[in-house]
Amino acid sequence: MLPAFGMTTSTAPSGEAAERPSVNQLRQAAIFNELGDDVIDRLMRLSTLISAPEGTEICRQGAPADRLFVLLEGQVVLANANTHGSNTVVEVVPPGGHFLLSAVLSGLPHLMSARSVTTARLIAVESDGLRALLHQEISLATAMLRAEAVDFGAMVRQICDLKLRTTAQRLGCYLLKLSDNAEANTVSLRLPFDKRLLAARLGCRQENLSRAFAALRSLGVETHGARVILHDIASLRTYAIPDDSAEFDAV
Amino acid sequence: MLPAFGMTTSTAPSGEAAERPSVNQLRQAAIFNELGDDVIDRLMRLSTLISAPEGTEICRQGAPADRLFVLLEGQVVLANANTHGSNTVVEVVPPGGHFLLSAVLSGLPHLMSARSVTTARLIAVESDGLRALLHQEISLATAMLRAEAVDFGAMVRQICDLKLRTTAQRLGCYLLKLSDNAEANTVSLRLPFDKRLLAARLGCRQENLSRAFAALRSLGVETHGARVILHDIASLRTYAIPDDSAEFDAV
Numbered sequence: 108m109l110p111a112f113g114m115t116t117s118t119a120p121s122g123e124a125a126e127r128p129s130v131n132q133l134r135q136a137a138i139f140n141e142l143g144d145d146v147i148d149r150l151m152r153l154s155t156l157i158s159a160p161e162g163t164e165i166c167r168q169g170a171p172a173d174r175l176f177v178l179l180e181g182q183v184v185l186a187n188a189n190t191h192g193s194n195t196v197v198e199v200v201p202p203g204g205h206f207l208l209s210a211v212l213s214g215l216p217h218l219m220s221a222r223s224v225t226t227a228r229l230i231a232v233e234s235d236g237l238r239a240l241l242h243q244e245i246s247l248a249t250a251m252l253r254a255e256a257v258d259f260g261a262m263v264r265q266i267c268d269l270k271l272r273t274t275a276q277r278l279g280c281y282l283l284k285l286s287d288n289a290e291a292n293t294v295s296l297r298l299p300f301d302k303r304l305l306a307a308r309l310g311c312r313q314e315n316l317s318r319a320f321a322a323l324r325s326l327g328v329e330t331h332g333a334r335v336i337l338h339d340i341a342s343l344r345t346y347a348i349p350d351d352s353a354e355f356d357a358v
Numbered sequence: 359m360l361p362a363f364g365m366t367t368s369t370a371p372s373g374e375a376a377e378r379p380s381v382n383q384l385r386q387a388a389i390f391n392e393l394g395d396d397v398i399d400r401l402m403r404l405s406t407l408i409s410a411p412e413g414t415e416i417c418r419q420g421a422p423a424d425r426l427f428v429l430l431e432g433q434v435v436l437a438n439a440n441t442h443g444s445n446t447v448v449e450v451v452p453p454g455g456h457f458l459l460s461a462v463l464s465g466l467p468h469l470m471s472a473r474s475v476t477t478a479r480l481i482a483v484e485s486d487g488l489r490a491l492l493h494q495e496i497s498l499a500t501a502m503l504r505a506e507a508v509d510f511g512a513m514v515r516q517i518c519d520l521k522l523r524t525t526a527q528r529l530g531c532y533l534l535k536l537s538d539n540a541e542a543n544t545v546s547l548r549l550p551f552d553k554r555l556l557a558a559r560l561g562c563r564q565e566n567l568s569r570a571f572a573a574l575r576s577l578g579v580e581t582h583g584a585r586v587i588l589h590d591i592a593s594l595r596t597y598a599i600p601d602d603s604a605e606f607d608a609v
Contacts, residue, residue: 187518189601195518213507214500218514249465255506256464262513263469267438267446269520270561310521350440 125155128179128230132156136177136230138205138254146244153236157229165221165229172210172217174231178202181227182300185219196307198261199224199300208255211237224300264350272347274311275319279347281309282328282337292340298333376406379430379481383407387428387481389456389505397495404487408480416472416480423461423468425482429453432478433551436470447558449512450475450551459506462488475551515601523598525562526570530598532560533579533588543591549584 133147133154134140142150159165165176168188176183183200197219200206210217211234241248268277286294298305306316320330326346327338337343384398384405385391393401410416416427419439427434434451448470451457461468462485492499519528537545549556557567571581577597578589588594 187514189518189522189599191599191601193522193599195521197514197517209507209510213504215504215507218511253464253466255510256460256466259460259506259510259513260469262510262517263438263448266448266513266516266520266561267440269517270446270558271440271444307521310517348440348442348444350442 153233155231159223159227163223168220175211177205177230179228181225275322276347278319280349295336404484410474410478414474419471426462428456428481430479432476438470526573527598529570531600546587
Protein backbone atom coordinates (compact mmCIF):
# COMPACT_ATOMS: atom_id res chain seq x y z
CA MET A 108 0.00 0.00 0.00
CA LEU A 109 1.00 3.59 -0.51
CA PRO A 110 2.12 5.53 2.54
CA ALA A 111 -0.06 8.44 3.65
CA PHE A 112 2.30 10.93 2.07
CA GLY A 113 1.67 14.49 1.18
CA MET A 114 -1.66 15.05 2.92
CA THR A 115 -1.93 18.56 4.32
CA THR A 116 -4.10 18.61 7.43
CA SER A 117 -4.48 20.25 10.80
CA THR A 118 -1.72 18.03 12.09
CA ALA A 119 0.76 19.35 9.54
CA PRO A 120 4.18 19.90 11.10
CA SER A 121 3.92 23.62 10.45
CA GLY A 122 1.82 23.91 13.61
CA GLU A 123 -0.63 26.31 11.97
CA ALA A 124 -4.22 26.28 13.15
CA ALA A 125 -6.49 23.87 11.27
CA GLU A 126 -8.47 25.45 8.47
CA ARG A 127 -12.22 25.00 9.02
CA PRO A 128 -14.59 24.36 6.11
CA SER A 129 -17.25 27.00 5.39
CA VAL A 130 -21.00 26.45 5.77
CA ASN A 131 -21.27 26.21 1.98
CA GLN A 132 -18.55 23.58 1.82
CA LEU A 133 -20.27 21.48 4.49
CA ARG A 134 -23.55 21.78 2.60
CA GLN A 135 -21.89 20.38 -0.54
CA ALA A 136 -22.03 17.02 1.23
CA ALA A 137 -25.28 15.21 0.45
CA ILE A 138 -25.35 13.83 4.01
CA PHE A 139 -25.28 17.29 5.59
CA ASN A 140 -27.28 19.41 3.22
CA GLU A 141 -30.64 19.29 4.96
CA LEU A 142 -29.34 20.00 8.45
CA GLY A 143 -30.20 23.21 10.31
CA ASP A 144 -27.67 26.05 10.64
CA ASP A 145 -27.07 25.27 14.33
CA VAL A 146 -26.00 21.71 13.62
CA ILE A 147 -23.88 22.77 10.65
CA ASP A 148 -22.17 25.28 12.90
CA ARG A 149 -21.36 22.59 15.48
CA LEU A 150 -20.14 20.24 12.73
CA MET A 151 -17.86 22.99 11.43
CA ARG A 152 -16.06 23.08 14.76
CA LEU A 153 -15.33 19.34 14.44
CA SER A 154 -14.10 19.65 10.86
CA THR A 155 -10.85 20.31 9.04
CA LEU A 156 -10.16 21.04 5.38
CA ILE A 157 -7.66 18.69 3.79
CA SER A 158 -5.80 18.83 0.51
CA ALA A 159 -4.47 15.56 -0.88
CA PRO A 160 -2.26 15.17 -3.96
CA GLU A 161 -3.03 12.36 -6.41
CA GLY A 162 -2.17 8.95 -4.96
CA THR A 163 -2.55 9.85 -1.28
CA GLU A 164 -3.69 7.10 1.04
CA ILE A 165 -6.38 8.90 3.03
CA CYS A 166 -7.14 5.97 5.28
CA ARG A 167 -5.85 2.45 5.62
CA GLN A 168 -8.03 -0.67 5.76
CA GLY A 169 -8.27 -2.04 9.28
CA ALA A 170 -7.36 1.24 10.99
CA PRO A 171 -9.69 2.77 13.59
CA ALA A 172 -12.23 5.17 12.08
CA ASP A 173 -11.18 8.42 13.71
CA ARG A 174 -12.63 10.70 11.00
CA LEU A 175 -15.58 10.82 8.61
CA PHE A 176 -14.57 12.18 5.20
CA VAL A 177 -16.55 14.27 2.74
CA LEU A 178 -15.10 14.78 -0.73
CA LEU A 179 -15.34 18.33 -2.11
CA GLU A 180 -13.23 18.02 -5.25
CA GLY A 181 -11.55 15.11 -7.03
CA GLN A 182 -12.11 11.36 -6.97
CA VAL A 183 -11.35 8.85 -4.21
CA VAL A 184 -11.15 5.08 -4.66
CA LEU A 185 -12.43 2.73 -1.96
CA ALA A 186 -10.72 -0.65 -2.21
CA ASN A 187 -10.58 -3.84 -0.19
CA ALA A 188 -7.45 -5.96 0.06
CA ASN A 189 -7.93 -9.59 1.07
CA THR A 190 -5.55 -11.69 3.11
CA HIS A 191 -4.02 -13.06 -0.10
CA GLY A 192 -3.00 -9.64 -1.37
CA SER A 193 -5.68 -9.17 -4.03
CA ASN A 194 -7.08 -5.66 -4.14
CA THR A 195 -10.66 -5.00 -5.27
CA VAL A 196 -11.98 -1.56 -6.21
CA VAL A 197 -15.38 -1.42 -4.54
CA GLU A 198 -16.40 2.15 -5.33
CA VAL A 199 -15.16 5.47 -6.70
CA VAL A 200 -16.48 8.34 -4.58
CA PRO A 201 -17.48 11.44 -6.57
CA PRO A 202 -17.46 15.05 -5.25
CA GLY A 203 -20.25 15.55 -2.71
CA GLY A 204 -19.93 11.97 -1.49
CA HIS A 205 -18.68 10.75 1.87
CA PHE A 206 -16.83 7.68 3.07
CA LEU A 207 -16.18 5.66 6.25
CA LEU A 208 -19.62 6.46 7.68
CA SER A 209 -20.38 2.86 8.64
CA ALA A 210 -17.05 2.51 10.47
CA VAL A 211 -17.44 5.90 12.19
CA LEU A 212 -20.95 5.11 13.48
CA SER A 213 -20.08 1.59 14.63
CA GLY A 214 -16.58 2.17 15.97
CA LEU A 215 -15.43 -0.89 13.96
CA PRO A 216 -12.29 -0.68 11.79
CA HIS A 217 -12.52 0.45 8.15
CA LEU A 218 -13.33 -2.32 5.71
CA MET A 219 -11.67 -0.48 2.87
CA SER A 220 -8.74 1.76 2.18
CA ALA A 221 -9.36 5.17 0.58
CA ARG A 222 -6.93 6.68 -1.91
CA SER A 223 -7.17 9.84 -4.02
CA VAL A 224 -6.81 9.20 -7.75
CA THR A 225 -6.75 12.91 -8.56
CA THR A 226 -5.79 15.94 -6.55
CA ALA A 227 -8.52 16.01 -3.92
CA ARG A 228 -10.00 18.45 -1.44
CA LEU A 229 -11.82 16.98 1.54
CA ILE A 230 -13.50 17.73 4.82
CA ALA A 231 -12.49 15.48 7.74
CA VAL A 232 -14.99 15.37 10.62
CA GLU A 233 -13.59 14.09 13.89
CA SER A 234 -15.41 10.86 14.89
CA ASP A 235 -15.60 11.13 18.67
CA GLY A 236 -17.09 14.61 18.46
CA LEU A 237 -19.49 13.51 15.73
CA ARG A 238 -20.73 10.55 17.79
CA ALA A 239 -21.22 12.80 20.84
CA LEU A 240 -23.16 15.29 18.71
CA LEU A 241 -25.42 12.49 17.40
CA HIS A 242 -26.74 11.95 20.92
CA GLN A 243 -27.63 15.62 21.27
CA GLU A 244 -29.00 16.39 17.82
CA ILE A 245 -31.69 14.02 16.65
CA SER A 246 -31.71 15.60 13.15
CA LEU A 247 -28.05 14.66 12.77
CA ALA A 248 -28.66 11.08 13.99
CA THR A 249 -31.54 10.76 11.53
CA ALA A 250 -29.46 12.13 8.65
CA MET A 251 -26.56 9.77 9.44
CA LEU A 252 -28.78 6.67 9.69
CA ARG A 253 -30.50 7.57 6.41
CA ALA A 254 -27.13 8.11 4.73
CA GLU A 255 -25.94 4.75 6.02
CA ALA A 256 -29.06 3.07 4.60
CA VAL A 257 -28.38 4.77 1.26
CA ASP A 258 -24.75 3.55 1.35
CA PHE A 259 -26.04 0.04 2.06
CA GLY A 260 -28.46 0.42 -0.85
CA ALA A 261 -25.61 1.42 -3.17
CA MET A 262 -23.83 -1.83 -2.30
CA VAL A 263 -27.04 -3.83 -2.87
CA ARG A 264 -27.49 -2.11 -6.22
CA GLN A 265 -23.92 -2.93 -7.22
CA ILE A 266 -24.44 -6.60 -6.29
CA CYS A 267 -27.56 -6.68 -8.46
CA ASP A 268 -25.64 -5.01 -11.28
CA LEU A 269 -22.85 -7.62 -11.05
CA LYS A 270 -25.26 -10.56 -10.90
CA LEU A 271 -27.73 -9.40 -13.52
CA ARG A 272 -25.80 -7.68 -16.27
CA THR A 273 -22.97 -8.49 -18.67
CA THR A 274 -19.85 -6.32 -18.62
CA ALA A 275 -21.06 -4.46 -21.75
CA GLN A 276 -24.42 -3.76 -20.08
CA ARG A 277 -22.69 -2.57 -16.90
CA LEU A 278 -20.51 -0.25 -18.99
CA GLY A 279 -23.64 0.98 -20.81
CA CYS A 280 -25.38 1.73 -17.48
CA TYR A 281 -22.29 3.53 -16.24
CA LEU A 282 -22.10 5.73 -19.37
CA LEU A 283 -25.84 6.47 -19.14
CA LYS A 284 -25.40 7.54 -15.54
CA LEU A 285 -22.61 9.95 -16.56
CA SER A 286 -24.97 11.45 -19.13
CA ASP A 287 -27.83 11.66 -16.65
CA ASN A 288 -29.04 15.13 -17.52
CA ALA A 289 -29.00 14.64 -21.26
CA GLU A 290 -32.36 15.38 -22.83
CA ALA A 291 -31.06 14.88 -26.35
CA ASN A 292 -30.38 11.46 -27.88
CA THR A 293 -26.71 12.40 -28.38
CA VAL A 294 -24.25 13.52 -25.73
CA SER A 295 -20.52 13.98 -25.40
CA LEU A 296 -18.94 13.19 -22.06
CA ARG A 297 -15.59 12.62 -20.42
CA LEU A 298 -14.69 9.60 -18.29
CA PRO A 299 -13.84 10.95 -14.82
CA PHE A 300 -10.95 8.48 -14.40
CA ASP A 301 -8.76 6.21 -16.49
CA LYS A 302 -9.88 2.97 -18.14
CA ARG A 303 -7.77 0.79 -15.87
CA LEU A 304 -9.73 2.08 -12.88
CA LEU A 305 -13.02 1.93 -14.80
CA ALA A 306 -12.40 -1.77 -15.51
CA ALA A 307 -11.68 -2.40 -11.82
CA ARG A 308 -14.82 -0.51 -10.74
CA LEU A 309 -16.96 -2.50 -13.19
CA GLY A 310 -15.36 -5.74 -12.02
CA CYS A 311 -13.66 -6.87 -15.24
CA ARG A 312 -10.20 -7.12 -16.76
CA GLN A 313 -8.98 -4.32 -19.01
CA GLU A 314 -9.22 -6.49 -22.13
CA ASN A 315 -12.86 -7.22 -21.28
CA LEU A 316 -13.52 -3.49 -20.94
CA SER A 317 -12.06 -2.98 -24.43
CA ARG A 318 -14.35 -5.75 -25.71
CA ALA A 319 -17.31 -4.12 -23.96
CA PHE A 320 -16.55 -0.75 -25.61
CA ALA A 321 -16.31 -2.58 -28.95
CA ALA A 322 -19.66 -4.28 -28.32
CA LEU A 323 -21.28 -0.90 -27.63
CA ARG A 324 -19.95 0.61 -30.88
CA SER A 325 -22.90 -0.72 -32.86
CA LEU A 326 -25.15 1.09 -30.33
CA GLY A 327 -23.57 4.43 -31.17
CA VAL A 328 -20.88 4.59 -28.47
CA GLU A 329 -17.77 6.30 -29.88
CA THR A 330 -14.58 6.67 -27.80
CA HIS A 331 -11.46 8.82 -28.17
CA GLY A 332 -9.39 8.16 -25.06
CA ALA A 333 -11.32 9.62 -22.12
CA ARG A 334 -13.84 11.35 -24.41
CA VAL A 335 -16.97 9.35 -25.15
CA ILE A 336 -19.82 10.28 -27.48
CA LEU A 337 -23.16 8.55 -27.12
CA HIS A 338 -24.90 8.88 -30.50
CA ASP A 339 -28.04 6.93 -29.65
CA ILE A 340 -29.01 7.05 -25.98
CA ALA A 341 -32.37 5.39 -26.64
CA SER A 342 -30.76 2.27 -28.14
CA LEU A 343 -28.14 2.14 -25.41
CA ARG A 344 -30.88 2.25 -22.76
CA THR A 345 -32.77 -0.58 -24.46
CA TYR A 346 -29.60 -2.68 -24.48
CA ALA A 347 -28.15 -1.93 -21.03
CA ILE A 348 -31.49 -1.81 -19.14
CA PRO A 349 -30.48 0.70 -16.44
CA ASP A 350 -32.47 0.59 -13.22
CA ASP A 351 -34.62 3.71 -13.17
CA SER A 352 -35.64 3.29 -9.59
CA ALA A 353 -34.70 6.28 -7.46
CA GLU A 354 -35.15 4.38 -4.20
CA PHE A 355 -31.40 4.01 -3.66
CA ASP A 356 -30.50 7.55 -4.58
CA ALA A 357 -32.46 9.63 -2.10
CA VAL A 358 -30.62 10.63 1.06
CA MET B 359 -44.69 -11.28 -6.27
CA LEU B 360 -46.22 -13.78 -3.94
CA PRO B 361 -48.92 -12.55 -1.59
CA ALA B 362 -48.15 -12.60 2.13
CA PHE B 363 -50.20 -15.72 2.62
CA GLY B 364 -50.16 -18.15 5.44
CA MET B 365 -48.06 -16.19 7.93
CA THR B 366 -49.23 -16.75 11.50
CA THR B 367 -48.60 -13.65 13.61
CA SER B 368 -50.01 -11.63 16.45
CA THR B 369 -52.49 -10.13 13.99
CA ALA B 370 -53.89 -13.54 13.10
CA PRO B 371 -57.68 -13.40 12.76
CA SER B 372 -58.06 -15.79 15.67
CA GLY B 373 -57.70 -12.82 18.01
CA GLU B 374 -55.35 -14.72 20.30
CA ALA B 375 -52.71 -12.81 22.21
CA ALA B 376 -49.37 -12.51 20.40
CA GLU B 377 -46.87 -15.13 21.45
CA ARG B 378 -43.68 -13.56 22.82
CA PRO B 379 -40.25 -15.06 22.15
CA SER B 380 -38.27 -16.34 25.13
CA VAL B 381 -34.99 -14.85 26.36
CA ASN B 382 -33.15 -17.79 24.80
CA GLN B 383 -34.84 -17.27 21.47
CA LEU B 384 -33.89 -13.57 21.45
CA ARG B 385 -30.31 -14.49 22.30
CA GLN B 386 -30.16 -16.79 19.27
CA ALA B 387 -29.93 -13.60 17.22
CA ALA B 388 -26.32 -12.55 16.73
CA ILE B 389 -27.36 -8.88 17.00
CA PHE B 390 -28.90 -9.33 20.45
CA ASN B 391 -26.69 -11.89 22.10
CA GLU B 392 -24.40 -9.56 24.03
CA LEU B 393 -27.14 -7.34 25.44
CA GLY B 394 -27.93 -7.22 29.16
CA ASP B 395 -30.98 -8.99 30.62
CA ASP B 396 -32.82 -5.68 31.14
CA VAL B 397 -32.59 -4.74 27.47
CA ILE B 398 -33.53 -8.26 26.36
CA ASP B 399 -36.56 -8.05 28.60
CA ARG B 400 -37.67 -4.77 27.04
CA LEU B 401 -37.04 -6.17 23.54
CA MET B 402 -39.18 -9.17 24.39
CA ARG B 403 -42.15 -6.90 25.02
CA LEU B 404 -41.76 -5.45 21.49
CA SER B 405 -41.46 -8.86 19.87
CA THR B 406 -43.75 -11.49 18.40
CA LEU B 407 -43.04 -15.06 17.31
CA ILE B 408 -44.03 -15.81 13.73
CA SER B 409 -44.37 -19.06 11.81
CA ALA B 410 -44.17 -18.89 8.03
CA PRO B 411 -44.76 -21.78 5.63
CA GLU B 412 -42.39 -22.20 2.67
CA GLY B 413 -42.94 -19.50 0.04
CA THR B 414 -44.33 -16.82 2.37
CA GLU B 415 -43.59 -13.22 1.44
CA ILE B 416 -42.46 -11.84 4.79
CA CYS B 417 -42.00 -8.30 3.56
CA ARG B 418 -42.42 -6.55 0.25
CA GLN B 419 -39.78 -4.34 -1.41
CA GLY B 420 -40.67 -0.66 -1.09
CA ALA B 421 -42.96 -1.12 1.92
CA PRO B 422 -42.32 0.83 5.15
CA ALA B 423 -40.08 -1.00 7.60
CA ASP B 424 -42.44 -1.55 10.49
CA ARG B 425 -40.64 -4.60 11.91
CA LEU B 426 -37.09 -5.93 12.27
CA PHE B 427 -36.93 -9.68 11.68
CA VAL B 428 -34.71 -12.30 13.28
CA LEU B 429 -34.69 -15.79 11.77
CA LEU B 430 -34.78 -18.67 14.28
CA GLU B 431 -35.28 -21.62 11.94
CA GLY B 432 -35.33 -22.03 8.16
CA GLN B 433 -33.95 -19.95 5.30
CA VAL B 434 -35.12 -16.59 4.00
CA VAL B 435 -34.21 -15.10 0.62
CA LEU B 436 -33.60 -11.36 0.23
CA ALA B 437 -34.16 -10.28 -3.36
CA ASN B 438 -34.35 -7.02 -5.29
CA ALA B 439 -36.70 -6.52 -8.22
CA ASN B 440 -35.79 -3.75 -10.64
CA THR B 441 -38.22 -1.57 -12.56
CA HIS B 442 -37.92 -3.91 -15.55
CA GLY B 443 -39.14 -6.95 -13.62
CA SER B 444 -35.80 -8.72 -13.16
CA ASN B 445 -35.38 -10.24 -9.74
CA THR B 446 -31.93 -10.63 -8.16
CA VAL B 447 -31.22 -12.82 -5.15
CA VAL B 448 -28.94 -10.68 -2.99
CA GLU B 449 -28.59 -12.90 0.07
CA VAL B 450 -29.94 -16.00 1.79
CA VAL B 451 -30.34 -15.39 5.52
CA PRO B 452 -29.39 -18.36 7.74
CA PRO B 453 -30.82 -19.10 11.22
CA GLY B 454 -29.54 -16.55 13.75
CA GLY B 455 -29.44 -13.81 11.11
CA HIS B 456 -31.61 -10.72 10.90
CA PHE B 457 -32.97 -8.63 8.05
CA LEU B 458 -34.35 -5.14 7.36
CA LEU B 459 -32.10 -3.51 9.96
CA SER B 460 -30.95 -0.72 7.67
CA ALA B 461 -34.54 0.16 6.74
CA VAL B 462 -35.71 -0.02 10.35
CA LEU B 463 -32.97 2.29 11.62
CA SER B 464 -33.34 4.81 8.79
CA GLY B 465 -37.10 4.79 8.36
CA LEU B 466 -36.54 4.38 4.60
CA PRO B 467 -38.49 1.72 2.65
CA HIS B 468 -37.08 -1.81 2.26
CA LEU B 469 -34.71 -2.25 -0.64
CA MET B 470 -35.45 -5.93 -0.89
CA SER B 471 -38.30 -8.36 -0.48
CA ALA B 472 -37.94 -11.24 1.99
CA ARG B 473 -39.43 -14.67 1.30
CA SER B 474 -39.13 -17.94 3.18
CA VAL B 475 -37.76 -20.80 1.08
CA THR B 476 -38.39 -23.36 3.80
CA THR B 477 -40.80 -23.46 6.71
CA ALA B 478 -39.48 -20.65 8.88
CA ARG B 479 -39.79 -19.46 12.46
CA LEU B 480 -39.02 -15.80 13.13
CA ILE B 481 -39.07 -13.05 15.71
CA ALA B 482 -40.58 -9.75 14.57
CA VAL B 483 -39.53 -6.70 16.60
CA GLU B 484 -41.78 -3.67 16.23
CA SER B 485 -39.80 -0.78 14.68
CA ASP B 486 -41.24 2.27 16.45
CA GLY B 487 -40.69 0.71 19.84
CA LEU B 488 -37.19 -0.43 18.86
CA ARG B 489 -36.22 3.07 17.71
CA ALA B 490 -37.58 4.59 20.94
CA LEU B 491 -35.61 2.05 22.98
CA LEU B 492 -32.40 2.92 21.08
CA HIS B 493 -32.54 6.43 22.52
CA GLN B 494 -32.80 5.08 26.06
CA GLU B 495 -30.38 2.16 25.92
CA ILE B 496 -26.94 3.03 24.60
CA SER B 497 -25.90 -0.65 24.59
CA LEU B 498 -28.74 -1.38 22.15
CA ALA B 499 -27.83 1.59 19.91
CA THR B 500 -24.21 0.41 19.88
CA ALA B 501 -25.21 -3.18 19.05
CA MET B 502 -27.51 -2.03 16.22
CA LEU B 503 -24.89 0.27 14.66
CA ARG B 504 -22.28 -2.48 14.84
CA ALA B 505 -24.69 -4.97 13.26
CA GLU B 506 -25.43 -2.47 10.50
CA ALA B 507 -21.70 -2.06 9.83
CA VAL B 508 -21.36 -5.85 9.67
CA ASP B 509 -24.30 -6.03 7.22
CA PHE B 510 -22.59 -3.35 5.12
CA GLY B 511 -19.37 -5.38 5.29
CA ALA B 512 -21.17 -8.50 4.07
CA MET B 513 -22.30 -6.57 0.99
CA VAL B 514 -18.76 -5.25 0.41
CA ARG B 515 -17.42 -8.79 0.73
CA GLN B 516 -19.96 -10.07 -1.80
CA ILE B 517 -18.99 -7.31 -4.26
CA CYS B 518 -15.33 -8.32 -3.89
CA ASP B 519 -16.29 -11.97 -4.39
CA LEU B 520 -18.20 -11.14 -7.58
CA LYS B 521 -15.43 -8.93 -8.97
CA LEU B 522 -12.47 -11.08 -8.01
CA ARG B 523 -13.46 -14.70 -8.45
CA THR B 524 -14.78 -16.97 -11.20
CA THR B 525 -18.09 -18.80 -10.65
CA ALA B 526 -16.21 -22.03 -9.83
CA GLN B 527 -14.08 -20.18 -7.25
CA ARG B 528 -17.19 -18.57 -5.73
CA LEU B 529 -18.82 -22.00 -5.50
CA GLY B 530 -15.64 -23.37 -3.92
CA CYS B 531 -15.64 -20.58 -1.31
CA TYR B 532 -19.30 -21.22 -0.60
CA LEU B 533 -18.72 -24.96 -0.05
CA LEU B 534 -15.71 -24.25 2.16
CA LYS B 535 -17.83 -21.90 4.26
CA LEU B 536 -20.45 -24.64 4.74
CA SER B 537 -17.69 -26.97 5.95
CA ASP B 538 -16.25 -24.33 8.24
CA ASN B 539 -15.65 -26.50 11.25
CA ALA B 540 -14.05 -29.36 9.40
CA GLU B 541 -10.63 -30.20 10.76
CA ALA B 542 -10.19 -33.20 8.47
CA ASN B 543 -9.36 -32.90 4.77
CA THR B 544 -12.62 -34.66 3.86
CA VAL B 545 -16.13 -33.63 4.81
CA SER B 546 -19.67 -34.50 3.79
CA LEU B 547 -22.23 -31.72 3.79
CA ARG B 548 -25.72 -30.89 2.59
CA LEU B 549 -26.63 -27.81 0.53
CA PRO B 550 -29.12 -25.83 2.64
CA PHE B 551 -31.25 -24.93 -0.40
CA ASP B 552 -31.76 -26.05 -3.99
CA LYS B 553 -29.30 -25.51 -6.85
CA ARG B 554 -31.55 -23.03 -8.64
CA LEU B 555 -31.36 -20.73 -5.62
CA LEU B 556 -27.65 -21.45 -5.14
CA ALA B 557 -27.00 -20.32 -8.73
CA ALA B 558 -28.99 -17.12 -8.12
CA ARG B 559 -27.12 -16.42 -4.86
CA LEU B 560 -23.75 -16.93 -6.58
CA GLY B 561 -24.85 -14.70 -9.47
CA CYS B 562 -24.77 -17.22 -12.33
CA ARG B 563 -27.14 -19.19 -14.52
CA GLN B 564 -27.98 -22.77 -13.58
CA GLU B 565 -25.97 -24.19 -16.48
CA ASN B 566 -22.93 -22.24 -15.26
CA LEU B 567 -23.40 -23.68 -11.78
CA SER B 568 -23.38 -27.19 -13.29
CA ARG B 569 -20.19 -26.31 -15.17
CA ALA B 570 -18.69 -24.95 -11.93
CA PHE B 571 -19.50 -28.19 -10.09
CA ALA B 572 -17.90 -30.11 -12.99
CA ALA B 573 -14.79 -27.91 -12.79
CA LEU B 574 -14.47 -28.66 -9.07
CA ARG B 575 -14.70 -32.43 -9.62
CA SER B 576 -10.96 -32.68 -10.27
CA LEU B 577 -10.46 -30.95 -6.90
CA GLY B 578 -12.32 -33.71 -5.09
CA VAL B 579 -15.82 -32.21 -5.02
CA GLU B 580 -18.40 -35.00 -5.42
CA THR B 581 -22.13 -34.26 -5.59
CA HIS B 582 -25.25 -36.40 -5.22
CA GLY B 583 -28.18 -34.00 -5.39
CA ALA B 584 -28.05 -31.83 -2.28
CA ARG B 585 -25.33 -33.97 -0.70
CA VAL B 586 -21.78 -32.80 -1.38
CA ILE B 587 -18.55 -34.52 -0.34
CA LEU B 588 -15.32 -32.56 -0.27
CA HIS B 589 -12.51 -35.09 -0.59
CA ASP B 590 -9.61 -32.64 -0.61
CA ILE B 591 -10.28 -29.43 1.29
CA ALA B 592 -6.66 -28.31 1.04
CA SER B 593 -6.69 -28.37 -2.78
CA LEU B 594 -10.08 -26.67 -2.89
CA ARG B 595 -8.77 -23.87 -0.67
CA THR B 596 -5.73 -23.39 -2.89
CA TYR B 597 -7.99 -23.11 -5.93
CA ALA B 598 -10.86 -20.97 -4.57
CA ILE B 599 -8.72 -18.67 -2.37
CA PRO B 600 -11.33 -17.96 0.33
CA ASP B 601 -10.86 -14.76 2.30
CA ASP B 602 -9.74 -15.78 5.76
CA SER B 603 -10.19 -12.35 7.21
CA ALA B 604 -12.62 -12.32 10.11
CA GLU B 605 -13.08 -8.55 9.99
CA PHE B 606 -16.52 -8.80 8.37
CA ASP B 607 -17.80 -11.58 10.56
CA ALA B 608 -17.62 -10.11 14.03
CA VAL B 609 -20.77 -8.42 15.30
